[in-house]
């Protein structure tokens with residue numbers, strides 16, 4: 105699939121075992137799923153609080169507001185980041201035909217990153233949050249996380265830089281993503297905390313929220329798509345030109361939209377217009393990326409039905425299209441007046457964070473775990489259940505929240521007393537909890553399946569020895 | 570250039586990022602150069618001082634436990650109250666962030682969706698040029714109402730009971746209880762509780778029209794006191 109790398113005789117290629125530290129990939133998956141478990145429990149706690157059925161209402165350590173921050177941070181830094189790191193340990197060496205800079209550094213980064221996420225969770229639960237959305241990591245952990253990101257960039261950057269000649273698409277996204285993540289974290293966690301206040305801090309904060317999803321999650325996500333989809337379909341991407349348009353359009357427009365998170369704030373209006381326009385421009389770019397992936401699939405659509413990982417990937421792509429369609433609406437000032445501050449945005453956030461990126465990562469895990477453990481899934485049918493419960497639960501949750509958001513917005517605009525916006529949300533919040541429990545069940549099943557497959561691989565290894 | 574390492578690293582990785590930072594962050598920073606950031610002490614004003622001393626009178630034991638006794642000399646006492654009030658604001662903000670209040674309450678009134686009729690004047694940039702808005706507490710989600718015009722709308726008693734158990738005052742409120750801001754009863758706020766109330770009373774206190782909130786009714790403390798006599 106990588107036409108760029110000179111295809112030598114098989115014997116000249118480095119052996120897979122020398123390239124990929126499989127155990128580490130597996131460890132990252134375990135860590136990611138553990139934090140997913142924690143994050144979902146936190147989401148359920150917050151969801152129950154909204155329904156006024158908080159099971160633990162008077163315990164300081166279970167303050168729902170603190171757990172809401174654990175929810176988002178455990179997802180972003182615990183699940184998504186860990187899963188990406190694991191996948192990069194597989195993808196980068198195999199694409200560059202070079203191992204990462206250093207194995208011991210890789211293990212050190214693994215431990216350091218778990219320490220960062222765990223201490224973030226502990227800090228948040230102790231009430232030490234930093235007042236920055238998505239950057240709630242207590243201020244004393246920030247420098248550590250920053251150093252960790254630098255090491256990550258060096259560790260993966262080295263093999264990528266050593267490649268001679270043009271890079272494959274995945275590596276464009278990865279190379280840029282490594283730089284962006286480092287810069288974004290530095291900008292978001294230090295500038296509004298120490299240097300600027302008020303509206304300017306809001307502008308930087310918005311930039312941070314958006315760069316985190318646009319310059320960390322998105323490039324690492326598309327990078328893995330450009331790697332796995334051609335491999336699974338056994339055909340190259342449909343159009344290299346569109347890959348180029350997609351990457352460069354994304355790189356240019358994504359960082360320009362931070363302020364769309366704070367529309368109608370006192371931030372100068374012309375900057376808000378700029379953010380809205382570049383958001384809409386990005387829609388066009390996103391459509392080109394989607395066309396490229398649909399084009400790649402064209403003619404082999406049946407593969408999506410038969411091949412589970414591929415189905416995960418294309419479901420995520422479909423959700424990506426849906427979210428971006430939604431975004432085109434929600435970013436316009438007309439829509440903002442109605443839906444900003446409501447559950448509409450929460451629906452968007454779940455749809456894109458879970459429906460797109462988590463689906464991709466879970467799909468890649470479904471693909472890689474049997475390969476690493478060298479045995480088939482303990483129960484392949486459980487993997488099917490995992491898929492349907494995740495996708496179905498998410499679809500219900502996102503649709504429900506998006507709809508509920510409209511009602512909240514109308515209730516506020518109509519100047520009804522505040523309680524009525526709460527009352528009108530109760531049915532939507534109830535459905536969300538049910539959908540959330542289904543998603544939660546699906547992930548637990550996946551974890552059990554993972555564990556049983558691991559046990560099976562151990563007995564097979566013993567039997568073979 | 571488009572597929573080369575240098576192009577990706579320098580143009581996309583660093584260049585586009587820097588361009589976005591310049592256009593989206595440096596421009597507002599330059600635009601608000603003329604509005605210097607106020608310190609916490611500078612944002613203590615008459616309105617919030619009034620509320621702070623009100624706390625001292627309503628909860629004398631809690632207040633002395635948290636802040637000690639004011640000096641007897643009136644001039645020194647005024648300074649003392651200002652300093653302690655600034656302290657309370659800072660701690661209150663920390664509690665506000667730590668408890669995630671800002672994920673359920675915003676702090677800006679938009680010029681749309683009838684918000685100025687619900688809460689009061691649309692927010693302006695100068696209101697946020699102070700230490701307590703670094704990082705800024707705009708917020709992106711409203712489960713509860715906006716709080717940027719909350720100061721003075723409710724009495725301290727109301728807030729105390731509401732933080733202790735929100736559904737006592739707002740039936741079926743989804744807002745969490747915060748009993749750990751109290752020593753066992755709503756009339757015994759601890760240092761964090763007092764600080765949070767000061768912080769909430771500060772919000773909007775810089776406006777001349779304070780309090781400015783739909784349907785504001787002053788709590789008739791005097792009248793109750795009179796009937797009790």
Ligand code: HEM
Nearest residue numbers: 317321364365383386428431434435444445449453456709
């Ligand atoms: C072209 C694609 C996208 C567009 C145009 C877009 C647009 C937006 C807009 C306008 C908002 C703010 C809504 C509001 O607060 O009223 C928003 C919020 C959000 N977006 Fe996106 N988005 C896109 C893709 C993504 C992606 C890829 C992710 C995740 C990886 C993401 C995650 C989020 C999250 C988490 C929020 C909520 C932020 C918060 O906590 O306030 N979005 N998006």
Ligand code: HEM
Nearest residue numbers: 144147148150151179449450453454457458462540544710
């Ligand atoms: C067990 C399932 C889940 C439940 C019950 C749940 C519940 C919640 C709740 C109650 C909130 C707060 C919303 C509000 O402020 O009104 C929230 C926010 C959020 N959740 Fe979840 N969640 C679940 C799973 C997930 C997953 C799997 C992800 C991502 C992969 C996720 C990502 C987010 C994000 C990004 C936000 C922030 C939204 C924003 O600030 O706009 N959640 N969730």
